[in-house]
Amino acid sequence: MSNVLEVKGLGKAFRDYGSEFKRFATWFGASVTPRNEHWVLRDISFSVGRGEAVGIVGQNGAGKSTLLKLITRTLMPTEGSVAVHGRIAAILELGMGFNADLTGRQNVYHAAGLMGFSREQIDAAMPDIESFAEIGDYFDEHVRTYSSGMQMRVAFSVATAFRPDILIVDEALSVGDAYFQHKCFKRIKEFREEGTTLLIVSHDSGAVQSMCDRAILLQGGRVFRDGDPVEVMDAYNALIAERENSTMKVERLETGQVQTTSGTLEAVVKDIQIHSMDGERIEFIDVGQDVELRIDVEARADIPRLVLGYMIKDRLGQPVFGTNTFHTKQVVNDVAAGCTLSYVARFKMNLGPGSYSISTALVSTDTHLVDNYEWRDLALIFTVANHSQAHFVGSAWIPPQIDIKSLP
Template sequence: MSQIIQQTTGTPRIVVEHVSKRFLKRNTHSFKEAFVGWIRGKKVRADSFLALDDISFQIGQGESVAVVGLNGSGKSTTLKLISGVLEPDEGKVYTRGRVAGLIEVGAGFHPDLSGRENVYLNAAILGMSKDEIDARFDDIVAFSEIGDFIDQEVKHYSSGMFMRLAFSVAIHVELDILLVDEVLSVGDAPFRAKCIAKIKELTERGVTMLVVSHSTGMIRDLCDRGIVIKKGKKIFDGEIEGALAAMK
């Protein structure tokens, strides 16, 4: 990794180096067909689908970068690899510092626990101590606008409530890298505006952000640089207007 770092100005927060990721695509049409095939001793054939093909890029401290492309291009897979949810089949992914990922709304929340208990659980997963969570708990709840629902089981929450609480926990962690995948599309306009303002505040403090969104307005507002992925391949990496033009 030392050779990679020497090629950049300063130390990068994220390094994706010649990464490829494959998924299996089964050719059976249903579980019933697969079960019948298994009973009869027939092998279930599966094809390999190349979701990412030799992707490389680096992102420095304090950069706000959008990963853009059409549906199925590999954007979300890229974020999941950086977050550690997935591992690459080929290549390497390096991150430097504490990573908080808002990749799936409500991911990591236990449905039978209250909002309060889930704040402590998720903040602990993100590396916060109990004393840190105690000190920031009121701020987390206030930002989320959950109110009295904080002591209700989260299985009764709407998707918007999930998002607000998950986002609030993540941004109150002492994080170095924030990964956001379409999560800000959930919720009302005033809350989205508050989230965007908070993200800008974090990037001004040197937090690195990588965002996936179909909202060109949000991308323009948050990001100066864009990486375009098409059918698993990186086809553009540069200023944001050029990235949006490359998608067309």
């Protein structure tokens, strides 16, 4: 697979020289020491193959948007290089390049022209652009009258009117309504099937894990992790949860999967098992079977307020179902160091056949962003098989009652 994008030793610093004259002098090679210098990115290196889909993730300020602007050359690097082999279409900032005093149609001519397309090519594509955007008569109204969602519709429609070699999508898609987001992702998937390379910045782990072959995690302006999307998103979630005096541990399980654990470890999951209703521990579960999820938790310090949460995920790492004892109104207060609590959750395994995992979280509220005692992905892996139900497809078992009547 040949590379369409090669990033080598890339870095970007924003410099304050104290005067425009000194900045101007640097354009001609003058050696001027900046008064202040802030590196947003440093030593970024990676390559992307033709037809590959890569997710760029990281906390706010990690340098994601700056990286995309360097790749699209809307910013120039301070050091390093970017080599692009093919045509790029990018949706970075909402309405970027749009003139508020022009209509949507006029902005399409302007934006597509800057992308290198002729008037004749744009005329031919205009009906599809207008149809895809679905903003009706507003297409011929000034952009200043548009909502953010309408701007997104036009921006995405023109950027994807001609299939690019590389499609870059920043968080701008998040402003669209659910219907249009589905349309966007459908078009992105069609482009991928036709060989387009995808770079997508998103905080949506489901989108990254379902659409991407690989993910790159930026932290502090550097590449922190580059690899399997599920493993990278687990590391990302652990970074979000990490707080002062907390730890983050990564280890490879016997299955070959990578498990990420983070937190202060003031409380930990000592054991987690699934049992049948007669008390037998099981790893292979029948569709619809009644089960008990048993989780033993040990407090290693005095815990004023303890909440247990668990999340069932499919083999791609996407959430299937999750809850916690904050939402079930079963918060435990004043847990003494050395105390062990046994949690038992009973439910029907109404999942489709496949491999699943359970992640656990020990926190103080409804989120791990306040007190993260322990957050552990892949805490338990189990398999669901269909031994007793009628054949069906999908990830959920929702047996219907179907009535059929002959209409007059």
